[in-house]
Structure formats: C-alpha cells, structure tokens
Amino acid sequence: MTKIIDKKSAEIGLDAIQDFFFPQRCLACSARAEAAAQLCTTCLALLPRCRNCCRRCGLPLCGIESPHSCGQCLRNEPAFDSIFAAYWYEAVPRQLITALKYSAELHYMPTLIRMFEACSPNIQEDSIFIPVPTHAARVRQRGFNANHEYLRALARRFPIRCDYGLLQRHRNTQKQATLNLRERKSNVRNAFTLRHHCDYQQVNLFDDVVTSAATVQEISRCLKAAGVKQVKVWSLARTKRVSNHS
Ligand SMILES: [Zn+2]
Ligand SMILES: [Zn+2]
Numbered sequence: 001m002t003k004i005i006d007k008k009s010a011e012i013g014l015d016a017i018q019d020f021f022f023p024q025r026c027l028a029c030s031a032r033a034e035a036a037a038q039l040c041t042t043c044l045a046l047l048p049r050c051r052n053c054c055r056r057c058g059l060p061l062c063g064i065e066s067p068h069s070c071g072q073c074l075r076n077e078p079a080f081d082s083i084f085a086a087y088w089y090e091a092v093p094r095q096l097i098t099a100l101k102y103s104a105e106l107h108y109m110p111t112l113i114r115m116f117e118a119c120s121p122n123i124q125e126d127s128i129f130i131p132v133p134t135h136a137a138r139v140r141q142r143g144f145n146a147n148h149e150y151l152r153a154l155a156r157r158f159p160i161r162c163d164y165g166l167l168q169r170h171r172n173t174q175k176q177a178t179l180n181l182r183e184r185k186s187n188v189r190n191a192f193t194l195r196h197h198c199d200y201q202q203v204n205l206f207d208d209v210v211t212s213a214a215t216v217q218e219i220s221r222c223l224k225a226a227g228v229k230q231v232k233v234w235s236l237a238r239t240k241r242v243s244n245h246s
Pocket of ligand 1: 029
C-alpha cells in the first residue's frame, strides 16, 4: 500500500514539475490545460454529457416518456438493445473526434478515452467488443482504422475482449454524413457480412460516432440473424437528432 501511495505521489509530483516547465495547452482552445487532462478547465466544464436519454436509442427523452424507452423505440423497436453515448457530437467532442479521424491526430486518443471513462460506462468484465467496420479502401486512404485504435486503447483501460475480424464492410458505402435518413438506411443495407461463425450470446458494438443509428441497426440485424441474443452499442458521441432532410 505504501508503495502504491509513494508511486502516486511521485507521479503527481512529476506532473507538477512538468506542468511548471512545460505547461500543457488545451487540445481544443490552446489555453493552459490541466496537466493530465490535456483540456483547460473551461472546456472540461463545458463538455456536453449525454444525460436523460432513452436507454434504447440514446436520444434525449421528453418529460412524459418512460426512462427506459422513448415513444419512437416503443413504436418501432430497434434491432440493438441499447446505445450508450458519452457526449453529444458537438463542440469539443466533435472537434477532437474529427481531428483524430480525418487529420490523423492520434495523440488525441488518451484524452478521448479519459473523456469516455469519465462518463462511467457500465462495461461488463470479459465482454466481447466488436468495432463497427470501415471499408478496407478507406482504411488504406487514412492509414489507420479509428475504431480499431479506440478499442485497443479501451482494452488497455477496461477488462474486455475484442474481436476485430468478425464483421466486414464489403461495400464501400458513401459517407453517411452526406445523406438524409432514408438514404442512410439504404446506403448501409446489406453492407456487412460475418467473416466467421459467431457463437456470442452478447456483443458490444463500438463506433466513434453514432448519427442516425442506421449503421448500428443494420449490423445488429445481421448479428441477431446469426444468433446473437443481445447487442449493446457504445460510442464516444451521438448526434441529438437527424432529420429526414439533413
Ligand atoms: Zn480549452
Ligand atoms: Zn429511443
């Protein structure tokens, strides 16, 4: 115990010294950052946490809805069982996630993982995590697979198992962000296949950002057809609503 306390004190001491000589800058706004967080106190305080959401689809609930499912999920049950998103896809989370994915700012990863952890996701020990797959051509173009990198980083912080090879995106679909809701659904229809036999009872799907949920819906449909009983979706960020015309 003494050793652990000594080690922690030494780490705090080193952080303070490092902060004095080499002050860290906030990744989002360049103001002086908290030593370990890589974000300033203002940006940390303004992080848009997802609260009071439908446990099924992760969208905000209105006052009269049950705390478990929104009216939309009750009327039209999704194929996935839950969506946990840490933040709304706006402001600082959007800025950091976008920079990591499209400008290869992989050094943002520890901050994003710490932000995810700070929302206390209730992850079961030894559970199976599967990344939402990206088409091989897009991975080649970017030089890395963001969802794989996130899961590798998560697996260092949580006692989880990852199956990187189960799902394959065999069609290079258009970027979902450029499409409206109906187009998003047809864009991902039949875009995924299972590469090997799957005998998981429960699967955790990870995607950096969930927008319309059309992609995780299609994958969940595919997994459940293969015998999976429960699919939980985890993401760093969720868009609040996607209108039919967005
Ligand atoms: Zn800041
Ligand atoms: Zn819902």
